[in-house]
Amino acid sequence: xxxxxxxxxxxxxxxxxxxxxxxxxxxxxxxxxxxxxxxxxxxxxxxxxxxxxxxxxxxxxxxxxxxxxxxxxxxxxxxxxxxxxxxxxxxxxxxxxxxxxxxxxxxxxxxxxxxxxxxxxxxxxxxxxxxxxxxxxxxxxxxxxxxxxxxxxxxxxxxxxxxxxxxxxxxxxxxxxxxxxxxxxxxxxxxxxxxxxxxxxxxxxxxxxxxxxxxxxxxxxxxxxxxxxxxxxxxxxxxxxxx
Amino acid sequence: xxxxxxxxxxxxxxxxxxxxxxxxxxxxxxxxxxxxxxxxxxxxxxxxxxxxxxxxxxxxxxxxxxxxxxxxxxxxxxxxxxxxxxxxxxxxxxxxxxxxxxxxxxxxxxxxxxxxxxxxxxxxxxxxxxxxxxxxxxxxxxxxxxxxxxxxxxxxxxxxxxxxxxxxxxxxxxxxxxxxxxxxxxxxxxxxxxxxxxxxxxxx
Numbered sequence: 359x360x361x362x363x364x365x366x367x368x369x370x371x372x373x374x375x376x377x378x379x380x381x382x383x384x385x386x387x388x389x390x391x392x393x394x395x396x397x398x399x400x401x402x403x404x405x406x407x408x409x410x411x412x413x414x415x416x417x418x419x420x421x422x423x424x425x426x427x428x429x430x431x432x433x434x435x436x437x438x439x440x441x442x443x444x445x446x447x448x449x450x451x452x453x454x455x456x457x458x459x460x461x462x463x464x465x466x467x468x469x470x471x472x473x474x475x476x477x478x479x480x481x482x483x484x485x486x487x488x489x490x491x492x493x494x495x496x497x498x499x500x501x502x503x504x505x506x507x508x509x510x511x512x513x514x515x516x517x518x519x520x521x522x523x524x525x526x527x528x529x530x531x532x533x534x535x536x537x538x539x540x541x542x543x544x545x546x547x548x549x550x551x552x553x554x555x556x557x558x559x560x561x562x563x564x565x566x567x568x569x570x571x572x573x574x575x576x577x578x579x580x581x582x583x584x585x586x587x588x589x590x591x592x593x594x595x596x597x598x599x600x601x
Numbered sequence: 602x603x604x605x606x607x608x609x610x611x612x613x614x615x616x617x618x619x620x621x622x623x624x625x626x627x628x629x630x631x632x633x634x635x636x637x638x639x640x641x642x643x644x645x646x647x648x649x650x651x652x653x654x655x656x657x658x659x660x661x662x663x664x665x666x667x668x669x670x671x672x673x674x675x676x677x678x679x680x681x682x683x684x685x686x687x688x689x690x691x692x693x694x695x696x697x698x699x700x701x702x703x704x705x706x707x708x709x710x711x712x713x714x715x716x717x718x719x720x721x722x723x724x725x726x727x728x729x730x731x732x733x734x735x736x737x738x739x740x741x742x743x744x745x746x747x748x749x750x751x752x753x754x755x756x757x758x759x760x761x762x763x764x765x766x767x768x769x770x771x772x773x774x775x776x777x778x779x780x781x782x783x784x785x786x787x788x789x790x791x792x793x794x795x796x797x798x799x800x801x802x803x804x805x
Contacts, residue, residue, distance in 0.1 A: 365725065369804060374614055375744040382616075384742030387662040391795045392774075394804035397765055401722050402735045402750075403805055405685035406675065407700035415635065424634070446609050455639075459624030467620045469630055470707075471669075483632050485624045521618060523625055527687070529675045530805065532737050532746055536615040550616060553744055559613040585609045 364590045365399040366530045367446055372555070379553040383510050403530040409455040411489050418487050419498035421460075425483030432482035434463025434501030436577040439537070439565070442494040443524060446588030450494025454586070455525040458498065459485040465506030465518075474506050499577065505544050517544035517551065524584055531586040539580060540566045614745035619669050621739060626671065626704040640673065640702025643716045648697050650679020651718040655751065655780060655788045658711050659738060662795035668710040670740035672792075673702045674751070676733075681720030718753070724764045731759035731766065738792060748803040751790045754779040765803075774801050 377389035417424040422432045439458075443451040461467045461484065464476035468484050482501065490496045503518050519536045526532075538545050538560075545551050545560065554560050562585075571579035620630075626641075627634040644652075655674075659667040677683045682693040684700075693699065694717075703712035719732045734751040752760055754776075760766055766775055777800045780788035792800045 366805075369611065371804065373610055377744055379744060382742070382744070385744055386742075387665075388667070388740065388742035388794050389662075389744075390747065390799055390802050391662075392799055392801070394802050395765070395769060396804045397768060398725060399805050400724055400730065401683065402675070402677075402730075402733065403748075405683040405687055407684065407698055408686050409639075413635075413639075418635065425632070444609055446611060448607065448609055457624045459620060467623060468632065469620045469623055471619065483623075483627070483634065485627045485632065485634060487635070521615075521621070521624055523617070523621075524612075529735050529737065529748075532673070533612060533614060534617045534621075534739055534746060535612050536618075553615075554613050558610075562610065562613055563615065584612045587611055588608075 365404060366528065366587050367590055368396075369587060373559065375553040375555065381549040382553055385553075399528075399530045404528045406525065406528045406531075409453065409489055409525065414487070414489060421482070421484065421486045421498065421500035424486060426481035430481045432462070432501045433479050434482075434503075436499070437502050438497055438499050438571060438573065438577050438579040439520065439582055440495070440497035440568070440571055440579060441565075441581050441583040443490050443496065443526065443584050443586060444494055445526070445531075445586050447591070449588075450490070450492070451526045451586055452490055452492045452494055453527070454490040454494065455487065456490065456496055457485070457487045457523040458520050460500065460503040460520045461506055463501050463504050465504035476504070476506065502539065505542070510549055514549060515544050515547070517542040517548050522584065524586060526586040533584075533586060535563060535584065537580075537582045538564045540564055616741055616744055617671065617739035617746075619741040621669070621671050622704045625702065629704040629707075638702070640700055643698050643701045643714065644696060645698065646696035648679070648717050649694050650720070651786065653716060653718050653786045653788060655714045655716065655734075655790055656711055657790040657792060658709070659705070659740065659792045660794065660796075664796065666710040667740050668705060668707070670710065670712075670738060671702065671704055672712045673700070673737045674714055674716070675700050675735045676716065676719040677722055679717045679720050681722050683722075721759065726764075728762070728764050729759070731756050731763035733763075736792075743794075747794075748805065749792065749800050750778055750803070751780050752778050753788065754781050769801065777801055
């Protein structure tokens with residue numbers, strides 16, 4: 359049977375976080391107050407640039423070495439992060455551009471505006487990227503980032519996390535999120551995690567330890583799958599003359 | 602119990618945070634990586650059509666410029682074709698990527714794109730849309746990336762019949778979606794996250 363692809367499944371705004379979340383103070387002045395304008399995806403949102411594997415350097419997905427001096431490596435617990443990028447229909451998303459960034463093992467970012475007193479690691483830059491394979495799978499190597507304090511409440515700490523930017527097959531799928539680590543006691547205390555609307559949503563961003571993918575005597579592994587919006591597929595088309 | 606639906610849920614969004622530039626435009630922050638930042642150049646050679654610059658600033662509800670935002674744009678070439686894998690209507694300009702990413706100026710936050718004026722593309726029902734660029738804004742304090750569109754003030758005839766612009770209940774908000782012409786080939790598109798001139802953001 360021929361299926362017609364008819365745009366993207368609408369984003370579930372009851373599942374995704376709201377724009378205005380006062381416990382995360384910065385959202386107060388940065389959240390739109392008018393209702394979003396809803397409309398079905400068009401070509402402008404159903405297309406995207408093509409990212410070729412040829413743009414990738416050998417160390418792009420190795421944060422332990424991609425900023426380190428020759429023969430040296432970043433300090434911290436060595437981990438592998440792996441998983442798949444899927445869509446809501448369960449299909450692997452191939453060719454997705456993943457960019458990730460994080461603090462070092464002490465919780466310090468390499469950024470001019472960062473002022474936390476933990477030291478920089480001269481061998482750690484904190485960013486990497488990769489492109490998913492045919493089945494949507496990816497992996498990279500890094501050090502486990504540390505938790506760090508941030509100016510929100512008087513004593514707020516971010517759980518250890520890795521930021522992800524995900525670029526799938528369309529601009530409509532564009533997404534940023536953060537990965538947390540199983541068992542981190544800061545997860546339930548964090549106002550940014552707190553914007554999530556359910557425990558199920560928190561769990562969806564919490565990577566479990568994956569002993570099967572560890573490298574013995576070398577690195578532990580965490581598994582983190584990400585899900586992008588899926589396409590509507592139906593044999594039945596709208597009548598052209600009406601809604 | 603009814604049958605279980607065989608679907609997954611989209612990953613919940615989290616803010617890009619204050620250091621999005623480390624991940625997406627590392628060279629902008631002083632990290633020499635990858636031989637350059639992705640999306641820094643939209644033209645890889647001579648391009649067809651009118652070359653334009655779009656500048657703008659993202660403002661918060663207190664009219665303060667954001668200096669930690671990242672703006673991405675996506676658009677067709679001057680003939681209305683996307684440089685995309687699933688473009689089936691024709692072949693796009695080979696020297697045009699269609700996609701740009703700007704970290705904004707480190708001190709002022711002003712973003713800037715060197716691009717071409719986009720051609721028109723159809724709406725799903727066949728009507729033509731006015732020329733526009735799709736934009737996506739992320740920053741610290743933005744919990745889920747904001748989609749909007751950059752239309753052009755000097756396309757008033759096409760704008761008047763654009764299916765999306767016509768859909769707006771408050772037509773007085775249309776100017777928030779129009780890039781203002783400041784000089785030949787130079788447009789300004791400021792983005793207001795909230796307030797009386799809040800930009801219209803999309804859920805599509």
